[in-house]
Amino acid sequence: MTASSAVTVSAPAKLNVYLRVLGARDDGYHELESLLLPLSLADEVSVTEAKKLDVVVDAEIELSEGLHAGGMNLALVAALAMAEACGGPGRGAEIRIVKRIPVAAGLGGGSADAAATMLALNELWGCGLARGQLMAIGERVGSDVPAMIAREPVLVRGRGEQVAPVHVVTTWWAVKPSDFPTRSPDAYRWWDEDGGAVGPDPGALVAAAESGNVELLGHALFNDLEAPVARRHPAVAHVKRAFLDAGALGALMSGSGPTVMALARHMSHADQLAAAVPGAFVVSGPPGAG
Ligand code: C5P
Secondary structure (H helix, E strand, C coil): CCCCCEEEEEEEEEEEEEEEEEEECCCCCEEEEEEEEEEEEEEEEEEEECCCEEEEEEECCCCCHHHHHHHHHHHHHHHHHHHHHCCCCCCCEEEEEEECCCCCCCCCHHHHHHHHHHHHHHHHCCCCCCHHHHHHHHHHHCCCHHHHHHCCCEEEECCCCEEEECCCCCEEEEEECCCCCCCHHHHHHHHHHCCCCCCCCCHHHHHHHHHCCHHHHHHHCEECCHHHHHHHCCHHHHHHHHHHHCCCCEEEECCCCCCEEEEECCHHHHHHHHHHCCCCEEEEECCCCC
């Protein structure tokens, strides 16, 4: 396989259409089940040949200093893992990230950048690693990274690293990020502290997503991390209420939060929902189809 001199890969954000936490494990992680939907909101990762590994962020959104470093680190960790798997630790590249996905928001931005970095370096360096091999490397970088390497809707299990593709109809959402971050370890710890409530069997929800029955899907959305996070951050519940009052089919916190997503009937309904909640915007997932 021949190497290229520059490669650009989009890094779509994700939404957890449902997130069911089954219990704490001995290794510090939690056993979970989730349906991850890639979204039209995406960062962009470009890699070019360089003497050493370096990450540069062009932020199109406001980033606080601490959060800035966090996103960069996961892409760098992914790049180091790729260098180890292909070409040795001396391998270099400049990794440039156009950042649009809010950071520490439950939208998987850091994992998306890591996954896109791996896909781009695989091409730049002519590694020729198969999707499954990249996922096995990505699993060490973060629980969500294999799902982001898939770049399609997936059902995940285990700590998130067991990935199975699922065909779902494109849906439209209004998205409201918050002006405060939440961290995954905190959200999972709060779930433990609050007694660990486990959501319902997601069979009907998955069927509704597959068939595009948005009314049913709206009623079925759930995230077991939402109540513990909303208890500590009431803004999450307030935003959810505002979306439901505006006529959303359903609303939930994505991932470990604090971003709240509201399901719309169609694109113009999503516009209406976003207009009703200050700071909200519209996305579709999976992107591409109408
Ligand atoms: O895998 P990742 O580095 O993204 O996980 C960050 C943290 O989130 C873990 O250290 C753990 O505290 C928590 N987590 C969890 N169960 C999961 C995924 C993440 O408890 N399935």
